[in-house]
Amino acid sequence: MTNNFVFEPDMVAKKIHIVREFNAPIEKVWKAWTDPDLLEKWWSPKPFKAVTEIMDFTLGGTWKFAMVGPDGKKSWIYAEFTAIEHGKTISSAAGFCDDEGNPVVNGPKWYRTTTFAAIDGDRTRVDIVIPFDDEATLKSFAEGYFKEGTAMSYNQLDELLAAE
Numbered sequence: 001m002t003n004n005f006v007f008e009p010d011m012v013a014k015k016i017h018i019v020r021e022f023n024a025p026i027e028k029v030w031k032a033w034t035d036p037d038l039l040e041k042w043w044s045p046k047p048f049k050a051v052t053e054i055m056d057f058t059l060g061g062t063w064k065f066a067m068v069g070p071d072g073k074k075s076w077i078y079a080e081f082t083a084i085e086h087g088k089t090i091s092s093a094a095g096f097c098d099d100e101g102n103p104v105v106n107g108p109k110w111y112r113t114t115t116f117a118a119i120d121g122d123r124t125r126v127d128i129v130i131p132f133d134d135e136a137t138l139k140s141f142a143e144g145y146f147k148e149g150t151a152m153s154y155n156q157l158d159e160l161l162a163a164e
Helices: 026-034 036-042 135-143 146-163
Strands: 006-010 015-022 049-055 062-068 074-085 089-097 109-119 123-131
Touching: 006 135, 006 146, 015 135, 015 146, 026 036, 026 109, 026 123, 026 146, 036 049, 036 062, 036 146, 074 109, 109 135, 135 146
Parallel strands: none
Antiparallel strands: 006 015, 015 123, 049 062, 062 074, 074 089, 089 109, 109 123
16 A cells, blocks of 8 residues: 655755655554654664653653764754644754754754644544744755655654554
8 A cells, every 4th residue: 555655846946745644543653753763663764763752742842862982972853842642743943052952053843733633434634734933944955865864764663653
């Protein structure tokens, strides 16, 4: 069964729209998106891995994690949860930070609204909109490794959901 990966940059509106379907019920997909132990198993495309330092999945809470490369180098990212509707929607504001959690001065910022919907019985569609403040950040996400890395991560999530 196809999982219909869609990745659509819109340079005029300064956003990226992503859609992906998963062969699992919404409860399992939601948990994989909100449980740090599960997130670490799929969020970063191999050979990278995500390592969570802080996960406070509450309105105004943060997720601070590192993308760790095969050489051990860490790139720190934080996301502040700006809206949560259990089982349906997660919104966040994110950016790069140092290992202490301080935002990178003049670093790129992005936002993400992730919506979960049950489809075809026990399947789930995840619909993501990522607007950007500036064209340069959008361009780096749209033309860089982000599309390929996102597709790889979602394939890893497929494997995790099948095993759970």
